[in-house]
Structures are given as C-alpha cells and as structure tokens.
Amino acid sequence: MFSSLFSSIIQYFSCFFMHRMDAGKETSVFPLPEPHDLFQASQMKFEDFQKDLMRLRKDLRACTSEVEKVCKVSDEEHLQPFKEKMEEFLSQGNRAKLLQMNNVSLCYLRFLELTTFYSVKPKAGEKEASPNVLFSIWHEFSSDFKELWKKENKTILKERLKAAEESFRQAKEKTSYSVKPKHASGIVSFLQLIQFN
Template identity: 70%
Template sequence: MKPLYWTRIQLYAKKQETSLLVWETIEEPKVDFEEFVELFSKTAVKEKKQPLSDTITKSKAKQVVKLLNNKRSQAVGILMSSLHLDMKDIQHAILNLDDNVVDMETLQALYEIRAQQEELDKIEKHIKSSKNKENAKPLDKPEQFLYQLSLIPNFSSRVFCILFRSSFSESMSSITRKLNILHKVCKALQDRETVKNILGLVLAFGNFMNGGNRTRGQADGFTLDILPKLKDVKSSDGTKSLLSYIVAYYLKNFDEDAGRETCVFPLPEPHDLFQASQLKFDDFQKDLAHLKKDLRACTSEVEKVCKVSDEDNLQPFKENMEDFLVQAKSELETLDTQLGSTHKLFLDLTVFYSVKPKAGEKEISPNTIFSVWHEFSSDFKDHWKKENKVILKERLKAAEENFRQAKEKASYSVKPKHASGIKAKLGTKM
C-alpha cells in the first residue's frame, strides 16, 4: 500500500488531561477494503521486497574494505536497511520519473546520501585495482551501495531535477497564498465602506470628546495607534468602553442585518491580519531569487542529461522536464509581477493611512500597520459577537411581544348590544 505520512497519536500515552479527545469518541468502522486496495496499492511492487541491504551479496571473506568513515558508513547502512526496494526499482523510478514505487521522500534521502566525488574516486580505484585478483578484499555493503547508485545514468543530475520539479509547485503555492492574503487585506482596508464607516465613528466620537482642545480637537483624521487603545477608554460608570459603545452604535445604525445570521463582520478577519503582519517583502524577494537560482540550475542539469544520455534513457525525462521548465519560467514571471503589484498596493495603503516607518526602519513593514489592525479587529470582533447576541435577544423579545399582542387581539370578542329603548319596543308591537 502507499504510505500515509501522519503523526500517530496513542491515547494510552497521553498525559493526564481533563478535556476529552476526539479520538476517544471514535471507533474504527468495519469497511470493505477491496476497492481501497485497488486504488491505493503500489501496483508496481507486486512481491514483498527485502531490505536493500540484503540484496547486496555478502562476501564470504572475513575481511572487507571500508573506505568510508564510521559515521558515514553507519548512515548509509541505516538507509539501506530502511529501503525495501531493489536497485532496479530505484533506477526505473529515476529514469522514468515514476514516483509510484520510489516516493519523493526516499529520492531526497538517496540524493543526500549519494557518494561524493572523493568517495567515488576511492571506490572506483579499489574496484579497478582488485580486478582479476583472486584474493582481493571485497567492498563493504555501504560502499557497494553508493557505487551501484553511481551506475544509474546521471543519477545526481536527474534526481536534482525531479526533486526540484516536485518542490517547485509547493513553493509557488506558498508564496502565492501569502501574497493573496496581503492583497486581500490591503484591498479591504482601502476599499471597504464598512471600514470607513467605523473609522468615521471613531473620528466623530473622538472629536466630540476632545472638544475645543487645541492639539487634539477638530481633527480630520488620526494615526492608527489609537485604535487598540479604544478598549481602555472607559465610560463614567465603568460599565462600557469606548470601543464597545462604537461597536453597538455601528450595529444599530449602520448594519441592517445586525442580530441576524446574515450579519457580516465589517473589518478584515483577525487571522488574516495576523498572517499579513508576519510577512516581509524581503523574504518574498529572497524566496523568488532562490527559486530563480534553482530553476537556472535545473535548466543546466537538464541540458547536461540530454547531452550525455543514450537514446534509450533520454525519454521521458527530456520531454517532461522541458515542458516543466517552460511552465516554471512562465509561472515565475507571473509571480514576480504579482509581487510587484502587491508591494505597490501595500505602499499605497501606508500612504492612505499616513503610516510612518518605525525607528530604524528604512521602509514600512507589514508588521507596522497590520499588527495594529490585528489587535483592533480582534477586540472589535469580541464586542461585535456579544452585541449581536444582545440585539438578537431584543429582536426575539420584540417578536414574542408582537405575537402575544396579536393573539390577544384575535381572541377579544365584542358582545352585541340589545336594543331596549321605546322605539325598539314600538317596533316589536307593529
């Protein structure tokens, strides 16, 4: 079966905890594994493989030649014992870009453990000097393993390209996701009307509180550092903060859906703001530069492999890797453009809010502006949730009262009044 690389949890090993774990409430159901095996089995490996170390012939001679130092030899030996593969499986996977038998994690381990040129020179020298000698001492298993790996055509170059192709998509997705968060938050803070409404309320109440103060009154705006401090400004009786009042006022006067399920949080989500605050444009530049460097190296390795490979071993490596290189280059150019536009959008936002660099900063970092917004948004959301519940209760109470009044009105009946005057009596006699 293909492996599932999860981290195991064992309930009996967990520490004393008061809270119940989800796994304590779950039992494995009885399932039919027939279709599952067909879908997720490693079809390329039909027979059970023995450890790779067991496939290398052990010499009957009492002495073997050890060319690696003890630490290096032990590391190679451990890897060999963990690989239940034949060398032909490894060669097939590398030459045919097939990860069904040898996964990327194994390829990475093989690439990292590969023989260095100095080690390979010693191994080849020994093999050459021992040729046609009857009593020649054989190589130890780790040395044999490294030598067999080196016999795979262009092992190092091919594996480097395969690993880079595998990691490229993940790296690009990670950078794109982070840029999308930045773009989303910048656009929300700059364009969302609800954000402007809230800032307008802060400005209005702040100006009212500051009155005719020469330095603080009659402001047209304010720096963002005041936003997280609104929760610390208490009412006279200490029961409310300025922030909680602004939240309540906003919901009652600006949000028609207040107290309903359709009510939408008016600020960027705190978790988006937190993630944005952790990002640095310098890191983006470094990540892109690293990808470009690796792409150039991969291009060089592909050209080398294609140049020296036999016709039998050229495909599918050549076609697959050349297609990948064209696509990767295009995606990098697109990402580079996206980074530039997102950086410009961020700089526009800092100007929009009159944000200045911190002491020692050459340029405003995302943390400078988004950490303030994150704290404010988190506090705002706490009060927003509470106030929505209050409004919901008020709506329910009002609805119940209306229903009660309507019910009383429907059950109220008027008794007909019987005529008893002289005119009525005369009418009955006629």
C-alpha cells in the first residue's frame, strides 16, 4: 500500500493522507494552506498594522477638522447636503476603524496563543515570536508536503490506471469470440461446389 521506505516523516504523512483520507482522487484538494499564502503571511508584521491604523485615525481626525471648518464658514442654506453626507461618511469611517482595531488586537492575541500552543520560540533578542518565525516554518512544511502530495497522487492515479487497463484486458480476453472454420454444408457450399465442377 505505502511506498517501501520513507525518506522523511513528511513523506510518510503525505502518503498516509493520500491513502487514508483522499484516496488519490483526480479532484483531490490540497489539505494545507497554500505555500504562497504562508510566505505572504510570514512577511507581515503586527507593528505595520498598528501604524496603518494610527495613520487612519490621524487622517480621520484631519478630515473631521476640515469638515468642521467648512461647516463654520458656509451659509446655512448651502450647508445641509454636504454636512449630512460628511457626518455619515465620518461615522462609517470611525466604525470601520474601530472594527479593524478590534480585529487586529484579536488576531494578535490569537497569534500569541498559537505560538504558545506550538511552542514557537522568538528569535534571539526578541521578546515574542513574530509571524515571520511561525509562518516560515509552516511555509517550508507546506511546500515539502505539497510536492510529496502531488507525487503520491500521481502514483496512485497511475496504479488505478494500470488496474483498470488490466481488468479491461481480462474482460476482453473472456469475451473474445472463437471463430470456427467453415463447414462444407448448406446451400452456399452446394452452389460453390457446382460452380467449380
């Protein structure tokens, strides 16, 4: 069932998964995150997200002050469509900003839980493991697993093709017709006999 010897534990996992879970289907789906996605995740930093959110907060404050200035200098008759639309815009912007700040905080806490669960240690000089450390490890594992997973899938499909060809060949041999030689009997053979004489 499995290949004779495994060169690594990853090869064993991929082979085991293919035979037990996926069974070498043509439409099988890779069970791990794509290596490219993990590589992109390894390039991200929580500090960058925090900086972007601070910049967004600053931009919203500047926009709010500009709206207030425009509202102060505008006449009451020209104020209403602008003021209403801008208040709605700023309200939506603040809600979106708060939602994203909560999402980043929650994501950061879950990331810390994940690194604790997998016992990922920070690099020397850092107090916490970064996404680069965790996702670089996952990227390597996922890349190796995907390569072996594809090979094992091809091997299983080839084995199935050979088995199907063999069963087709055996079925063809069973149903092959045996042609018997003609016997000189009947009207046709009588007419042929008369014609040659």
